[in-house]
Amino acid sequence: MWVVLSATVALRSAESNPAPGKIDYGRDVRPILSKNCLPCHGPDEKNRQVGLRLDLREVAVADRGGYRVIVPGRSSGSRLVERITHPTLPMPPAATGKKLTADEIELLKKWIDQGASYAGHWAFERPVRPPLPEVKAKSWPKNEIDYFVLARREAEGMSPSPETDSCTLIRRVYLDLIGIPPTPEQVDAFVKDEEPGAYERVVVELLNSPRYGERWARVWLDLARYADSQGYEQDNLRTIWPYRDWVIRPLCTSGETPTSRARVCQWRGCGRCRPARMSAA
Numbered sequence: 001m002w003v004v005l006s007a008t009v010a011l012r013s014a015e016s017n018p019a020p021g022k023i024d025y026g027r028d029v030r031p032i033l034s035k036n037c038l039p040c041h042g043p044d045e046k047n048r049q050v051g052l053r054l055d056l057r058e059v060a061v062a063d064r065g066g067y068r069v070i071v072p073g074r075s076s077g078s079r080l081v082e083r084i085t086h087p088t089l090p091m092p093p094a095a096t097g098k099k100l101t102a103d104e105i106e107l108l109k110k111w112i113d114q115g116a117s118y119a120g121h122w123a124f125e126r127p128v129r130p131p132l133p134e135v136k137a138k139s140w141p142k143n144e145i146d147y148f149v150l151a152r153r154e155a156e157g158m159s160p161s162p163e164t165d166s167c168t169l170i171r172r173v174y175l176d177l178i179g180i181p182p183t184p185e186q187v188d189a190f191v192k193d194e195e196p197g198a199y200e201r202v203v204v205e206l207l208n209s210p211r212y213g214e215r216w217a218r219v220w221l222d223l224a225r226y227a228d229s230q231g232y233e234q235d236n237l238r239t240i241w242p243y244r245d246w247v248i249r250p251l252c253t254s255g256e257t258p259t260s261r262a263r264v265c266q267w268r269g270c271g272r273c274r275p276a277r278m279s280a281a
């Protein structure tokens with residue numbers, strides 16, 4: 001879930017937005033540097049200019065004979081800021097046709113003032129549970145993730161929509177989890193169920209349904225361009241359904257292969273990890 005959250009935030013920061021309170025290197029700074037600076041101040045040795053790397057903190061903050069490109073905590077003393085705001089010798093150089101926006105310049109200054117901390121790519125960082133953000137509508141959140149959603153909404157001056165009615169809710173949860181709408185009987189049963197935990201029970205039931213595996217495997221199978229038949233021209237059959245089932249099964253709670261192992265196998269793509277058993281069912 002944190003992955004989903006941070007990906008959403010990263011997308012948002014691609015728009016022109018005023019600098020957020022606490023600058024995050026991976027989310028806010030790296031995209032600016034890699035787009036505008038790293039071609040000449042990055043890992044590529046051949047194109048590297050004046051021996052300056054901005055992707056490595058130890059190089060960026062190093063003494064360069066009486067001055068530093070980044071002075072952590074002090075943007076005003078940092079050569080980087082001097083150059084990105086320079087009237088005649090701006091960085092990136094005018095010849096590149098690139099130019100930092102005022103928001104980007106503010107963000108880089110703020111990042112340096114906050115200590116210019118670097119971080120590896122989020123996918124390789126050990127996840128750390130962040131503290132819950134402060135929210136005004138304290139009674140709204142039901143779980144931790146709600147705090148983050150609400151804090152962001154409050155920051156944008158938005159308030160949550162009212163809770164929906166039971167019919168709409170159950171339809172949504174069915175479509176989300178298994179991709180199929182509920183039958184009228186299932187809707188009725190849910191609407192009439194006044195016991196506490198009715199919603200949670202539906203969610204668990206759907207998570208345990210084989211339809212859940214089918215619905216979510218579809219995302220992966222689409223990426224892998226899977227189809228039961230050849231499609232083109234004569235639409236001949238092809239018998240690669242064991243692969244299809246192998247993707248579906250670990251997503252079902254009753255599956256034989258733990259999901260994480262299946263994912264690793266997918267990424268490796270070496271064909272060595274076969275499912276324990278491929279039934280013809």
Ligand code: HEC
Nearest residue numbers: 036037039040049050064069079080083089091092093096
């Ligand atoms: C097309 C290549 C290119 C790009 C892109 C580029 N630079 Fe440079 N940069 C240079 C060159 C060449 C120099 C050395 C000449 C100069 O100082 O103007 C330099 C010098 C610098 C210096 C001065 C280093 C010193 O020791 O005085 C800083 C700071 C700097 N760049 C920061 C940046 C930043 C920040 C970005 C992105 C916002 C950036 N550069 C983008 C080519 C580039």
